[in-house]
Amino acid sequence: MKPRTGFRVFRTVALVLVVLALVAPLLWMIAASFKTNVDIYDSGKSLVFTPTLDNYDTVLQQANYVQFIVNSLWVAFAATALSLLLGVPAAYSMSRFNMRKSALVVLMARVIPGVSLLVPWYYVFSNLRMVGGFSVLILSHMFVSLPLIVYIMMGFFDGLPDELEEAALVDGLTHIGAFRRITLPLSVPGIATAGILSFIFSWNNFMFALVLSGADTKTLPVAIFDFVGYASIDWGGLMAATTVVTLPIMVIALFVQKYIVSGLTAGATKG
């Protein structure tokens, strides 16, 4: 069906407005990160200003941000890898054996408010002297990643025909062998989708790290608050810090757009 010209004009105008509304605030944030605090306070320089890298110098050199970037990367990577290791076989089993009730247990994790788990976690992990270390952060982030991965991979395995596995069984592979040599290689797109989303969710996670991280294991979303003082805010530094957190993930998103969309909409159209 070809839309009429009137609709096409309306659509173009409407979509330009939508794109502006979504992108302008982000551009404003990035622009502010290149301004001195004097320029940020000067409304005459809201669009035209002399860019400076001072804020990035503050963030990366003085505020120890390189360390926090490494922390965030490490926690997100480890939580994702471990969740894939646990989650992919589980999703496979739950899909092939139709274990919907067991799947519900894992998906419960999505529904429960994180705060209700933090007090017991904090108590147990501080008794084990783990609070402030990386292991407890990784465990807590897995709690976000694992349900996500199970959810996405179950949908993926549901859509994967089992004829190929059956052919492999006829050819003498065991069930586990067929999973490893036939199903897993075919699942790479699904695993990529699940892994990318898990990484993003872990990178963006704030509450668990707020309670469970220590001064050396802080992740980026928590470290942002270093720029918010009680009396005043270093706006230039703060905007550089937020840019450092968000820009990499947005750039990655441009390249793996397809995977992110398929992961976020997984299972939504089955009804």
Added chain:
Amino acid sequence: MPAVTAPSRAPRSASVMPDTPGWARWANDHRKWLFAAPAMAFVAALIIFPLAWTGYLSLTDSSGSVRAESEFIGFQNYVDVLGDTDRFWPAVGRTAAFTGVALFFEVVLGMAIALLLWRPFRGEKWVRVAILLPLVATPVAVGMMWRLIFDPNIGMANQVLGWLGIGPQPWLAGQHTALPTTIFIDIWQWTPMVVLILLAGLTSLSDEPQEAAMIDGASAWQRFRHVTLPLLMPTVIVAILLRGIDALKTFDILYATKGRGGGSFNEVETLNVYAYGLSFDYNEYGLSSTVLILFFLIIIGSMWALTSRRKGADR
């Protein structure tokens, strides 16, 4: 050379294969639970035990330190919390308002944008990229970004209003404007999520009912109202469900824009923010556990209400 003997085919059931070691055969026979159990055990250990503990704490007067002696006080906390018109009920009201208003706008705007994007057009790729950006941005950073934009003195928001001849607004700093402003931020960040889900639903619809309605002379609105929307309803409910759960639990942008306790007048203090404050600012573990159990019941209750309506719609 002609093949004399065909390779011997293994029997179909792998468990009777002679050349596999015993442990491998055992693993193969028990693969269902071997695969599923580790993930389930992990989640169970991290959920069921803490949740049970939270349930227990809600019946005690635990405060100060979880390690400190606490007394079992039955349902006293529940009586106290449910009678608390100072913090608890306002927090319930804010949670409901935040979720309800944000969801309403996200679904309406999301539907409108998804319909605009439904049919292919030039430049589609760029619009889709723009839609993805807010969605992947770190919520805390998004909160900080809007905090600058909505700053009453130096923010872009009041500057734009000035160009339009409208006076400056207090936005996040105002006692009555703070909650609507945080709702706006939530709508900005999460409408794209609804767009993506609805768009996936729209693209999976077949064209035939649309074409049939067109031949029957139905207007664009009639086609949407009586053909597209009913077919899309299951997807709309999934979008509401997924977004609703997350909206109820919103924490990051509220903490980033207003700090502890949802601001000095608790103006954006939702149940999640309130429970967090009780736990980690005031160390009132008994009370916070009570609030959390009630909050959890509210989430389960609203999910149940939605899914049972969905089943009703299927009939």
